[in-house]
Amino acid sequence: MDQLLSKISIQVNANTYLKNPETSALGKKIITGSIDLLDEIGFDCFTFRKLAAKIGSTEASLYRYFESKHKLLLYLTSWYWLWLEYRLVFGLANIHAAPDRLERAIKIVTEEIKEDSSFSHINEAKLNRIIITESAKTYLTRDVDQENKEGVFLPYKQLVGRISDIILEINPHYKYPHMLMSTVIEGAHHQRYFAEHLPRLTDILPGEDTTVKFYTELVFKAIKEWK
Amino acid sequence: MDQLLSKISIQVNANTYLKNPETSALGKKIITGSIDLLDEIGFDCFTFRKLAAKIGSTEASLYRYFESKHKLLLYLTSWYWLWLEYRLVFGLANIHAAPDRLERAIKIVTEEIKEDSSFSHINEAKLNRIIITESAKTYLTRDVDQENKEGVFLPYKQLVGRISDIILEINPHYKYPHMLMSTVIEGAHHQRYFAEHLPRLTDILPGEDTTVKFYTELVFKAIKEWK
DNA sequence: GCACGAATGATAGTAATACTATTATATTTG
DNA sequence: CAAATATAATAGTATTACTATCATTCGTGC
DSSP states (O other), X not given: OOGGGXXXXXXXXXXXXXXXXXXXXXXXXXXXXXXXXXXXXXXXHOOHHXXXXXXXXXXXXXXXXXXXXXXHHHHHHHHHHHHHHHHHHXXXXXXXXXXXXXXXXXXXXXXXXXXXXXXXXXXXXXXXXHHHHHTHHHHSSTTHHHHHHTTTTHHHHHHHHXXXXXXXXXXXXXXXXXXXXXXXXHHHHHHHHHHHHOGGGOOOOSSSOXXXXXXXXXXXXXXXXXX | OOGGGGGOOOOOOGGGOSSOGGGXXXXXXXXXXXXXXXXXXXXXXOOHHHHHHHHTOOHHHHHTTOSSHHHHHHHHHHHHHHHHHHHHHHHHTTOOOHHHHHHHHHHHHHSOOOSOOTTSSSOHHHHHHHHHHHTHHHHSSTTHHHHHHTTTTHHHHHHHHHHHHHXXXXXXXXXXXXXXXXXXXXXXXXXXXXXXXXXXXXXXXXXXXXXXXXXXXXXXXXXXXXX
């Protein structure tokens, strides 16, 4: 990506952190270190003690940035959704035909992220894998409602909203654009996870990106007007 | 349901438990008690200590039935999938037209369970709510592959397989029946959760069952042949 | 070059969790 | 009624998820 882009930073909702990790060297080490560690051992085995050891800091220091490992995961997922939205807006710039826009949008939210962009200190390929496995754990908790009030899920809702709008451009009578898009986004995560661990729940073929193809077809068929 | 049905019991994979909870009074109390407690406080806050207190037993006794709270959740979700499959087979008996069968199948796996059947000591309405919020946590762990080898996810795969077969009856050329059905089943859970906690991710309306309608439409449109 | 405040490190401590172990007491079964 | 088995009572351990305190280092303004 462009040099300019390394000057642009994603501003995550301040309710996810105590001290913005973007503002210090330690903060950035926490973020890159946590992405590495989460990718290695998963959220359930992840502890601040292990992270501190990995980045050569201490538990107490990490707690000055994030209230809990749950809030850190919230930060990372928020960052991810904002990053995706950014890629979406960029990827749709100057594309005018709505079906074209929709097709590109679906690709962006369902494809596997393989390349680490030079966009930031964050490794998006690793983060993508973390999101696939762990993102649902951000909202499947007792605190959803409270955290939702604090706005931490806005980036996700906004992304869904943005693509829903394209759907309504194509078919203003379609009644379930949000359901459809949240089904697609969550579904794409599940399918990639299943392909790796529970393949009998998918039909993913080696080679071409079956997930993108499947969900693209699914959406276009779903929103087509009949009769 | 019929009187006969209380004589039929669902046999869950023995790899989920140390001692079959169906075989004793305490075992049954563990199951009913854990369903109540999980429904009240959620899996993350759930502990064997709290469950023991609730049912008037001790931690050590519970550990003789289940290795961990994770295994207990596995037991409950396995039971649930087997119960759904049973309802499916029953619900499709004597229905011959494949589209009819498919429509009923989708309803069975996506509808909200509101009534506790007299089928067993298990409250299916509560269990359904638990499944919606917690079932993904059974496989989003580091141990999936090992547990998968032990066959604990077979009931889920079988259910998906069974409905996929109906899809292939209707359209033998449809390439993604498993993806479609796992997307539908997981999606229906998410949509019900979103409706309650993150409504901007859905389009669920009060009254009619939007979830069943949405996924029924989605499937029939997806598998329809074109040209 | 030094004083100041802020950030970080080092260390310790707590309550809760997820178990395991041991022994005592019921309960079932042969 | 004895033996075997299941359960209860109690205690203990390692780890987790934090909180608290104090020392040290660092950058900045003067």
